[in-house]
Amino acid sequence: MQLWRSISRLAWRESRTARRRLLLSMSSISLGVGALVAIDSFAANLTSSLREQSRALLGGDIAFAARRPFTPAADSLFDSLSTSGVQLAYSTNFPSMAVIKRTGNTRLVQIRAVSAEYPLYGQITTEPAGKWRELQTGAHALIDPSLLVALDTRVGDTITVGYARFLIAGTVKDVAGTPGIAEMIGPRVFIPARYLAETQLLQFGSTAGYEVLGRTTSPGVAARVSQAVRPRRRALDISVRTAEETEDNVSEAIAQLAQFIGVVGLVALLLGGLGVASGVHAFVARKIDTVAILRCLGATSRQVLAVYVLQAAIMGLVGAAFGVVLGLGMQLLVPMALSDILPVDVSVRPEPSAMLAGLLVGAWVALAFALRPLLALRQISPLQTLRRDADSNVLKMRWRDAPRLLVNAAIAASVVTIAVLRTGSLREGIAMSAGAGAALLLLAASAEFLSWLARKAVRPRWPYVLRQGISNLHRPANQTRPVILALGFGAFLVTTLYVVQSSLLARFSLGVGSSSANVVFFDVQQDQRPGVDSLVLAGAERLVQRAPVVVMRVASINGVLVSDDRIESTPDGPRARWALRREFRSTFRDTLVSSEKLVAGRWDASTRIGSDTSSISVEQDLARDLRLKLGDIVSWDVQGVPVVTRITSLRAVDWNRFEPNFFIVFRPDALAAAPTQFILTAKTLDAGQTARLQRAIVSRFPNVSSIDLSLIQNTIGKIIDRVTVAVRFLALFSLAMAIPVLVSAVAGARRERVREGVLLKTLGATRAQVARVMLAEYTALGVLGSATGLLLAYVAGWAITRFVFETDFAPAIGASLGIAALMIALTVTIGLLAGREVFRETAMAALRSD
Amino acid sequence: MLVATNLTKEYQSGSSSLTALRDVSFSIPQGDLVAISGPSGSGKTTLLGLLAGLDTPTRGTVVLDGDDITAMSEDGRARLRGAKVGFVFQSFQLIPALTALENVQVPLELRGERDVSVRAQELLSRVGLGKRGSHFPAQLSGGEQQRVAIARAFANSPRILFADEPTGNLDGVTGEMIMDTVVELNRESGTTVIIVTHEQTVAARARRLIRLTDGAMVEDRTL
Known part of the structure; x- marks a missing residue:
């Protein structure tokens, strides 16, 4: 003791x-610790905020929703709930054109027709304050603030929706349960439900969502109602959700997101471990x-x-504790950055469990990585007091040293354990550790390659400083491996972020750029078609495409009815429920369009299989989800009329194009008698022409909605801007992470470099010559480290875009070169700064102190 | 009592081998003061390293106070050093992060002793540095540093003290003072002292002289 x-x-x-x-x-x-603490604390904050606000998130204790007006059976269910004490609120939501009478400006908006009881939980704040209570007192509308600008309107103006007019009473500031970004995607107009009929917009086949929210009197009632209704929901044609289920779903999504971001934290921790190892090596x-x-x-x-x-251990604990404090700071910033896309207000508070976990994991990783170089201390001979060997000889360890192998195993086991605990899956944890390990091995191999190349490549005719600098890459006590590891990993992280971002953005810009139409009109009824056609032909440059749309659902597949539970299972696996129950908006035509490609079967519009069976073409992903094959018989419920079809071809569809695309394409004559709507796309010259055309059509046909693609482009642009900011933040974080690691790596060889530089000066080298030697060495390290990191990043970026986001890979050449240049500059700067003693001191002073 | 028998040290360098020390044998009774002398490269430091158990011989044995140190493990030898051996080096070899007092305490602390500062302070006072205990090595002159080193060497009341060129980094007058201290401590404590030196004046202070040339013992006489 x-x-x-x-x-x-x-x-x-x-x-x-x-x-x-x-x-x-x-x-x-x-x-690394900071990242983990911030992510875990934020996820915990978010989950507890969700728990507190789950009712506001759903709008009630229980919600019933339908894509068609509620059936009489559903209505009687609501009546019985109401009489048993459940308070109900109604909301009908659908897209429509809104027109400002004073200016004539139009814009596609989301109409939310709500009953007086809405919302049952949570608050809707308005500007001016208190207007929510006034909404139901007359033909009033409350709108999202962004519409004030988009429609060039003000409070007090009249807004026209369909055939009804409303007075704009104010704007909604904060709607409980909806993220701020919702306003950007579809600006909302709240109107009283009792004026819904006046708009005359909800016709047969219109796209609308119907919702009934319930507030129960005692806990447990919502779950019991949900359980009772669930078996009948197909017959009632409704879906049912409780606040608890919503909370579970969102919590699960958040946990997954936190796990995904946690991977970045884990990599940061690993990189930190490497930094510790090289720093401690220099210390030793x-x-x-x-x-x-x-x-x-x-x-x-x-x-x-x-x-x-x-x-x-103590310093590791201090480093980890510092990380915890850093994490607390970052935790405060996250909700600010994400407030627009989160459905609830997150109250930030410290999470002791996340802080403790970060502290322990950080201290342990620091100690484990420090132990490896520290083990070399065991073999320092006391003889070094009498006769001093070179550092590298003194610290050289046998490869098969048992404690060293044990420490290596402990590091590997720690990494895998942490990865498994964080991903929550053995397979993913091991895969992730293996991926990080492979990246490190590749970087180590590239360091060996650089050493080998330096040995082979140096030529006697090269200038002395270049020869000397390059030779330092393979001489004893070189710093090639730690610097390449630190630098390569940093470049790898930052570049991966950028190439993934650029691939995702390329997808959007391709979609907008290749479309020749820039304005879309939809919900055009059959009898309105000639009128809309002539207005478009007169007001636009040209009419690009006119596609008929017929609304339908699956009735049966190969004779098995959709109401029969057996339909869900097939020998090839289960059919996707979403596709079995959804409403399909299909079209009919006799040719393929430019965004489609035939991948199986034959496109033969003239094929008539039998008097009652028509051929259809199915989009390949839908076919996969529904387990449909060529030759399968699918019967459709086309608004009450059965239509039997056989699948004769499968198509690949490029959904990213802003063109009318469809899952199912019928033969032209198969749906001749069905109620049909139309989508028209047109090309206009400028925003002015678009606005005039939209005004002309909305004023004659108020139910026809239209989208100006340039507005969508703007919205996407705004979303992209936010993504870009997030990516920049992560990139900056990775870069900040790489700096201490790089400093530690360079510090490892600092003594040798200073000693060498001073000796050179003693032998007559000028300071400029010594600087050039160092410049040559660090530039070579910077170039190869960045190049390896970039190579790894491109492989990882390709894999992520291909397999995670399932999109094409678009390299970010400019950004990559910029990152490489930055990394090289960083290496050279840190290297020269670390060796600055060489320049500062006289040869004699440095030798004496050495 | 220190007994060296047929001490030989060979270094392997690639395929060729270099003999640094060849069949050196002698015995030194407790309390003696011996100088090991010889020109540069004669094997003086190699011999010191072997006698103190800092290195292992290729052949031969060293028995220190009844223990065959050549048969011990490195950690066994370290424990023996901690208990019975003191060192004084040419370059002082103080630990730069520790104060003078703390440097003197180290051997005692490594043995797990209590109240070590009192004994360390006593030792510092004996070498005339009683008031410099809180100074760091960098704040002391060369002579003062070497006196701290001597106080440290005597902290564990060693049976034997090894001094490697103890005056090599000091001027003549300071060197004399250091040698006075060493001789005095040898006389008072009965510690065997073995000094490696190439300086005649230092060697002359010993009672016995062992001279080496090219790794072989060429002279062993009482002065």
């Missing part, structure tokens, strides 16, 4: 001159003399190791 006390005292005193340096090495771990080299003295004075190898492990 006394001995341990003495060892601790010695460890504390002996750390005096090295605390700052050791802490710098350990700070590599701080950013500086301690050779002291350890040799301690050995002379009778210290055993265990005592020596104990002194320095204790120092590293």
Whole structure:
């Protein structure tokens, strides 16, 4: 016990001159710990906020929804709920054109026709305040503030929706349960439900969502109602959800998101571990003399190791604690950055469990990675006091040293354990650890390659400084491996973020750019078609496409009715429920369009299979989800009329194009008698022409909605801007992470470089020559490190875009080159700064102090 | 009592081998003061390293106070050093992060002893540095540093003290003072002292002289 006390005292005193340096090495771990603490705390905050606000999120304790007007059976269910004490609120939601009478401006909006009881939970705040209560007192509308600008309108104007007119009473500031970004995607107009009929917009086949929210009197009622209704929901044609289920779903989604972002934190932690390892390696080299003295004075190898492990453990703990504080700071920033896309207000509070976990994981990772270089201290001979060998010889360890193998195994096991715990899946955890391991191996291999290349490539005719600089890459005590690892990993992280971002953005811009039409009109009824056609032909440059739309549902597949439970299972696996129950908006034509490609079967519009069976073409992803094959017989319920079809072809559809695309394409004559709507796309020259055309059509046909594609482009642009900001933040974070690691890596060889530089100066080298030697070395390291990182990033980026986002890979050449240049500059700067003593001191002074 | 028998040290360098020390044998009774002398490269430091158990011989044995240190493990030798051996080096070899007092305490602390500061302070006072205990090595002159080293060497009341060129980094007057201290401590405590030196004046202070040339013992006489 006394001995341990003495060892601790010695460890504390002996750390005096090295605390700052050791802490710098350990700070590599701080950013990783910070990321983990921030992510976990934020996820926990979000989950508890969700729990508190789940009713506001759903709008009630229970919600019933339908895509068609409620059936009489559903209505009688609501009546019975109402009489048993459940308070109900109604809401009908659908897209429509809104027109401002004063200016004539039009815009596609989301109409929300709500009953007086809405919302049952949560608050809707308005500007001016208190207008929500006034909404139901007359033909009033409350609109999203963005519409004030988009429609160039103001409170007090009249807004026309369909055939009804409303007075704009104010704007809605905050609607409980909807994220801010919802306003950007579809600006909302709230109107009283009793004026819905006046709009005359809800015709047969219109796209609308019907919702009934319920507030129960006692807990548990919602779950019981939900359980009772669930078996009958197909017959009632409604879906049912409770607040608890919503909370579970959202919590699950958040947990998955947190896991995904947590991967970045884990990689940060690993990178921090590498930084610790190279920093501690440099620290150990500086301690050779002291350890040799301690050995002379009778210290055993265990005592020596104990002194320095204790120092590293305490500094690791301090580094991790610093990370926890950093994490708390980042946790405050996250809700600010995400407030627009979160459905609830997140109250930020410290999460002790996340903080403790971050502290322990960080301290452990720091210690495990520090142990590897620290083990070399055991073998420092006391003879070094009499005869000093080169650092690299003193610290050279046998490959098969048992404690070293044990530490390696402990590091690998720790990484896998943390990864498995964080991803929550053994397979994913192991795969992720293997991926990180493979990246490290590749970087280490590329460092070896650089050393080999440096040995082979140097030519006697090269200028001296270049030869010297390049040769430093393979000479004893070189820093090639740690620098390439740190630099490569940093470049890898940052570039991966950028190439994934660029691939995702390329998808959007391709979609908008290749479309020749820039305005779309939909919900055009059959009898309105000639009128709309002539207005478009007169007001636009040209009419690009006119597609008929027929609304239908699946009635049966190969004779099995959709109401029969057996329909869901097939020998090839289960059919996707969403597709079995959804409403399809299909078209009919006799040719393929430019966004489609035939992938199976034959496109033969003239095929008549039998008098009652027509051929259809199915989109390949839908066919996969519904387990449909060529030759399958699908019967459709076309608004009450059965239509039997056989699948004769499968198509690949490019959904990213802003063109009318369809899951199912029928033969032209098969749906001749069905009630049909139309979608028209047109090309206009400018925004003015678009606005005039929209006004002309809405004023004659108020039910016809239209979208100006340039507005969508703007909205996407705004979303992209937010994504870009998030990506930049992550990239900056990765870069900030790479710096301490790089500093630690360079510090490893600093003593050797300074000693060498001073010797060169003693032998007559000018300061400029010494600087050029260092420049050559660090530039070579920077170039290869960045190049390897970029290569890895392109492989990872390709894999992520291809397999996670299922889109084409678009390389970000400019950004990649910029990152590489930045990384090279960073390496050279850190290298020259680390070796600045060479320039500052005279040869004699440096040699004496050495 | 220190007994060296047929001590030989060979270094392997690639395929060729270099003999640094060849069949050196002698015995030194407790309390003696011996100088090991010889020109540069004669094997003085190699011999010191082997006698103190800092290195292992290729052949031969060293028995220190009845223990065959050549048969011990590295950690066994470290414990023996902690208990019975003191060192003084040419370059002082103080731990830079520790104060003078703390440097003297280290051997005692490594043995797990209590109240070590009192004994360390006593030792510092004995070498005339009683008031410099809180200074760091960098704040002391070369002579003062070497006196701290001597106080540290005597902290564990060693049976034997090894000094490697103890005056090599000091001017003549300071060197004399250091040697006075060493001789005095040898006389008072009965510690065997073995000094490696190439300086005649230092060697002359010993009672016995062992001279080496090219790794072989060429002279062993009482002065």
